[in-house]
Amino acid sequence: MIRKTVSNVQEALKGVEDGMTLMLGGFGLCGIPENAITELVRLGIKDLCCISNNAGVDDFGLGLLLQQRQVQKMISSYVGENDEFERQMLSGELAVELTPQGTLAEKCRAAQAGFPAFYTPAGYGTEVAEGKETREFNGKMYVLEEAFKADYSFVKAWKGDEAGNLIFKGTARNFNPCMCGAAKITVAEVEELVPAGALDPNEIHVPGIFIQRIFQGVDYEKRIEQRTVRKRA
Amino acid sequence: MLNKEGIAKRIAKEVQDGYYVNLGIGIPTLVANFVREDINVEFQSENGVLGMGPFPFEGEEDADIINAGKQTITTMPGASFFDSATSFGMIRGKHVDLTILGAMEVAENGDIANWKIPGKMVKGMGGAMDLVASAENIIVAMMHTNRAGASKLLKKCSLPLTGVGCVKKIVTNLAVLEVTNEGFLLLERAPGITVAEIKNATEGTLIVPGDVPEMRI
Numbered sequence: 001m002i003r004k005t006v007s008n009v010q011e012a013l014k015g016v017e018d019g020m021t022l023m024l025g026g027f028g029l030c031g032i033p034e035n036a037i038t039e040l041v042r043l044g045i046k047d048l049c050c051i052s053n054n055a056g057v058d059d060f061g062l063g064l065l066l067q068q069r070q071v072q073k074m075i076s077s078y079v080g081e082n083d084e085f086e087r088q089m090l091s092g093e094l095a096v097e098l099t100p101q102g103t104l105a106e107k108c109r110a111a112q113a114g115f116p117a118f119y120t121p122a123g124y125g126t127e128v129a130e131g132k133e134t135r136e137f138n139g140k141m142y143v144l145e146e147a148f149k150a151d152y153s154f155v156k157a158w159k160g161d162e163a164g165n166l167i168f169k170g171t172a173r174n175f176n177p178c179m180c181g182a183a184k185i186t187v188a189e190v191e192e193l194v195p196a197g198a199l200d201p202n203e204i205h206v207p208g209i210f211i212q213r214i215f216q217g218v219d220y221e222k223r224i225e226q227r228t229v230r231k232r233a
Numbered sequence: 234m235l236n237k238e239g240i241a242k243r244i245a246k247e248v249q250d251g252y253y254v255n256l257g258i259g260i261p262t263l264v265a266n267f268v269r270e271d272i273n274v275e276f277q278s279e280n281g282v283l284g285m286g287p288f289p290f291e292g293e294e295d296a297d298i299i300n301a302g303k304q305t306i307t308t309m310p311g312a313s314f315f316d317s318a319t320s321f322g323m324i325r326g327k328h329v330d331l332t333i334l335g336a337m338e339v340a341e342n343g344d345i346a347n348w349k350i351p352g353k354m355v356k357g358m359g360g361a362m363d364l365v366a367s368a369e370n371i372i373v374a375m376m377h378t379n380r381a382g383a384s385k386l387l388k389k390c391s392l393p394l395t396g397v398g399c400v401k402k403i404v405t406n407l408a409v410l411e412v413t414n415e416g417f418l419l420l421e422r423a424p425g426i427t428v429a430e431i432k433n434a435t436e437g438t439l440i441v442p443g444d445v446p447e448m449r450i
Contacts, residue, residue, distance in 0.1 A: 027280040027317070028303040030296065053317070080356030081303075090354070098355065101279065102321025102363030109318040120325065121366035125344075125397035128362060158297075170297035170314055171281045177316040205316075222296035225303040229291040 001196045004164035004188075004214045009039045012187045012215045016152055018045055019072075023108060023153040023179040024052040024062065028081075028225045031172030032061050035189045035217045036154040041068055049073040051148055053104060053175055055085045060223050069093070075148075077101035081225065100128060103145050105175060110147035111182035112210065117146045153183035156217070157206070160190035161199050164208030173205065181210030189217035235406045235423045235450075240374050242267045242450045244333055244404050247372060253277055255324065255364060257334030258302045260374040264333055275311070277329055279360040281320050284312025301360065321360070325367040332368035334361065336375045336400075338390045341416040341437035343400040345373065346392035358395060365396030377405035377434045384436035386410070386417055407431050409448060416440050421448040 006012045013036065016022075022040075026032030040048075041064050048071050055074055056063035065071050066084050073095040079085055088094035099107070100122040110118055119142035123129045133144040155176040158169035166188055168176060180186050193216040208214075235243065241263035248254060248264070250272035256262050265285075268274055276285040278300040285300060286307035294305040323329055338346040345365055348358040365371060378384055386403065403410045408431045409421040416438030419431060422445050432439050 027301075028299065030280070030299050030303070076357060078357035078359040086354050098357045100358055100362035101317070101360035102325060102367075105317035105321055120363075122325070122363040124366060126362065126394045128358075168314075170295065171278075171299050172297040173314055173316050174281050175317045178318045224294060224296045224305060225299070226305065227294055228288045228304040228306070229294060230288045232290050 001163050002208070003162050004208055004211050005162050005193065006213045006215050008215060009035045009189070012036070012189070012213045013039050013043065015185070016040070016043070016045055019047045020151040021049040021051065021149065023148065023150045023183050024050060025155040025174065025176035025179050026052065026054070026061070027171065027174035028054055029056065029061050029223050031156055031168070031174050031176055032056070033154040033156040033189050034220055036187060037061065037064055040065060040070065044068065044070070046070045047072045049075065051075045051108070051150060053077050053101060055079040055082050057081050057225065058084050060221070066094070073097065075099055075104070077104050105178050107145060107148045108175065108178040108182045111149065112178065112180065115147055117144050119144055148182060150183035151185070153179045153186040155179050155186065155188050157188055157190045159192045159194060159199060160188055160214050161194050161208070162196045162214075164188065164211030164214045165199055165204045166190070166206040166211065167199060167203060168205050177206050180206045185212045186210055187212065188214045190214060191217060191220060234426060238263060239423070239450060240404050240406060243409065243448055244372055244374055245269075247402070248272070248274055248331065250274070252330040253283065253328065254331045254333065255279065255329050255368075257361070259335045261333040261335060262302065275309070277320075277323065278306075279320050279324065279364070281315050281317060282306075282308065282312060283315070284309045286312070321363050324360070324363055327367065327369055329368060331370045331372065332364050333372045333374060334364060336373045336385070338385050338387055338392050339373055339375070339400050339403055340387050340390045341412065343398040343412040344390050345395050345400050346390040347395050349393045351393065361395050365399045368399070371400055371402070373400050373403045375403065375405055377407040377431070384434055386435045386437050388437045407434055413440065418442065419445050421446055423448055
């Protein structure tokens with residue numbers, strides 16, 4: 001067994017520097033690497049390019065990095081829930097590259113799987129395709145999209161073991177598996193870190209080979225963005 | 234004239250037994266409430282769940298189980314969770330049978346605009362561009378005109394496009410229409426609405442095939 005465990009978030013983020021490109025898992029506030037974000041804020045690392053489907057809310061998730069002006073560029077599909085984000089974008093402090101959600105996921109997966117680029121129909125004929133190569137296959141038009149190149153990938157899983165194997169819960173899975181192994185170094189934080197052998201190999205969602213560092217996360221808030229309920233009959 | 238629930242009710246009649254369906258945010262979300270109970274349908278949410286159920290009972294919300302609108306949800310028996318690349322693989326690979334989404338504008342050639350208004354804060358396209366570029370069966374749920382009374386069914390979209398030539402069917406507060414090579418083909422009128430009123434509210438080419446029946450909801 002090849003051990004991937006590090007003792008805490010400080011050790012897990014060693015080597016992260018100003019100006020790097022980071023991938024961060026999560027959809028809205030669901031399944032985000034809360035511990036890694038908190039540590040990035042504490043370290044004050046700046047001029048970051050962040051690849052993340054969303055940009056958090058004003059006082060949680062990636063919004064915390066935006067508040068401290070640590071982000072220079074965001075690559076996302078939807079950034080609607082964040083006033084500080086809007087202010088920085090409109091003032092030109094923050095660069096934003098909006099990318100269709102499926103394309104965003106596939107640009108991560110392509111990096112993970114060793115594809116330099118792929119063709120997708122998403123965005124053909126729109127401003128997303130401007131300046132990009134297009135090609136017809138079987139009578140339909142496609143846009144060439146390139147794999148991401150990132151320095152670090154921060155993902156969050158439900159359970160993980162010492163070998164870096166990961167299991168996710170519910171829709172907190174989202175972009176996390178696509179980002180594993182898609183950057184030079186992938187750091188996984190988990191709600192429950194267990195010894196190797198404690199997880200059933202049949203039930204692993206992401207094999208440890210894609211993970212360089214894994215640590216036991218602490219103090220998960222798991223904030224709900226839209227609490228919707230129904231009344232009991 | 235239909236209200237939002239009415240539009241959702243009419244679209245629900247398009248949902249067939251055995252369909253996997255992706256519902257967008259807004260009116261499309263309401264469709265789930267009106268699908269016949271004697272058929273088997275699974276709802277997909279692009280953040281990574283198939284077999285979505287209703288909202289949870291108070292106290293049973295789970296931060297790890299949400300839909301694409303970031304709302305807390307439940308799952309039905311037979312549900313599954315998956316990652317975002319797999320989710321869009323289902324969509325791009327045409328495994329999802331029906332996509333229902335909203336629009337700001339639709340053109341008579343099937344172009345759709347629903348993600349950006351120049352000069353206003355752009356929130357992003359989310360999964361809309363992937364959905365419209367991939368799905369073969371797309372129904373648009375929308376109001377026929379905007380708040381100022383201007384038509385949203387146009388010869389050509391004025392807003393930045395989400396996708397080209399992709400919309401097949403439109404259900405509005407006034408009518409059901411099909412996108413054809415010749416323009417918008419009027420299939421049904423909303424209760425109490427005349428063909429003249431629909432014509433008046435449609436900027437794009439409207440084809441009226443003789444008698445147009447009233448919708449049955």
